[in-house]
Amino acid sequence: MTKRLFMKGNEALAMAAIEAGCRYYFGYPITPQSDIPEYMSRELPKLGGEFIQAESEVASINMLLGASATGVRAMTSSSSPGISLKQEGISYMAGAELPGVIVNICRSGPGLGGIDASQADYFQAVKGGGHGGYHIIVLAPASVQEMYDLTMLAFDLADIYRMPAMILGDSVVGQMKEPVVPNKRPERNLPPKDWVVRGKGDGEQRVVKSLYLGDGELEAHNWKLHARYGELKAKEARWEEFMLDDAELVVTAFGSAARIAKSAVMAARDKGLKVGLLRPITLYPFPEKGFRAATDRCKKVLDIELNTGQMVEDVRLSIARDAEVFFYGRPPGAGSLPTPEELLEQITKHYV
């Protein structure tokens, strides 16, 4: 029988990071993700790793930058206000083509906002977040099992594509407990890290940097990154399809909102409505193909988010031209998590 554990999403994520070979963690306390640094501070020393509670999120992302430059697997985690502080470092990592995993257990905003589950950092995560025009890989777990599995995937994708990868969760997937199968680290062909700093020894000097001042150098660098984003789109987009085959209305939602949406979809099916769910698992690269294929058949999409409408912009760009998109969102805050009944009402309204 496969071993199953009953644990919190944040702990599953931390456990998966260790299984993926992460031995270096740098963070700063913030609710609702503090279980991650707590877990890492307990477990990493036993494994010969390093845990640092940094002086700020600015420092912790730069520690991640330094550690990643030496080729080790390393991680930082935070929640929205802290992720804002990390943007400078994320931009430098993107520019210097450094892997590294960044976890955002998103809370509500803007400003100090609140600690409730939120998806208001979607734009910040998928559109670059910091300066300079870049992308990072963004994965959106919807269960504790995915908190585990997608974290391992994030480390692999970051190494393969030499770019930062973010897990975008919230307090629902971070704080709830569910059964998890602690899968082994998958075997994967990873490219050799022949770019890391290590002390030059008898070899050539190596430099990890994002400054390119030579004539045409920076433009070429940007086109190179752009091409990599294209490759990522072609190869790594992931999504879940649930009862889509005969659907006359496609509901779409990611992360915790997708859990509630799924309950509403099942309730709609019980009432005889042909409704399905398309759940993006990778937010960047966005599952454009999934949306295109679904809307080639079905012309109505209902997008549900815990914000006032962010992913819906990418949905609109991805669908077939003659499909129609409706949006239902609840901006985050205490008492604003929608119920399945509330979503079922929306489904019924747009199903007609």
Place this chain on the structure above:
Amino acid sequence: MQQVFKKPVSLKDVQTHFCPGCHHGTFHRLVAEAMDEFGVQKRTIGVASVGCSVFLYGYFDIDVVEAPHGRAPAVATGVKRARPDAFVFTYQGDGDLAAIGTSEIIHAANRGEDMTVIFVNNTTYGMTGGQMAPTTLVGQRTSTSPYGRNQGKDGAPIRMAELLAQLEGVAFSARVAVNNPKNLMDAKRQIKKAFRYQAEGKGFSFIEALSSCPTNWGMDPIKANERVGTEMCAYFPLGVFKNAAEF
């Protein structure tokens, strides 16, 4: 015939972009000599900052990571923790270390990270055209203190070497200058001492290097060199402020 003067092997055989009379180049040389002396070039990872020394990798023949403005001590922390066998140093200006990066330097120092910090204080933001720095002297005119630094409004210049020496995590802290041969020889000794701390795993070592910026001070190299010895040394005394292992 005996060779008495040669280029350190840790330095590349290239011309620098530094202005005539700038002390950055001299400090590069002293750091490279110390690196040669301890035989650490091949296992050194330098962390470059943002300022006139941003091209560290262009002059030192060592592996280098570039840090965002002010963050070099945090980047170096990540490097050193991941590769404790590497020899790690940062090279930062006064705007970089004493303004935007104060948080990172204080906490790296306080943790006692096993690394060396070379802090080049030229009382101005050299790279961006000579604006006021946290180390700009009271009364000093810069492009953003056209009436002279006003202590009442801008505060007094920060003495980083003394400030950091108070932290338990700091093993060695000294201020040096290269404006005359005597000071230069002493600077060389202190940089080597700072390196020895790291080579022997004895903790965080800090060198504040008083430096000239003739271009932004509006002086010729000779006048700028003189200013280091007079105005700067008067406010920023040379000396060793912490030497925990008594090297």
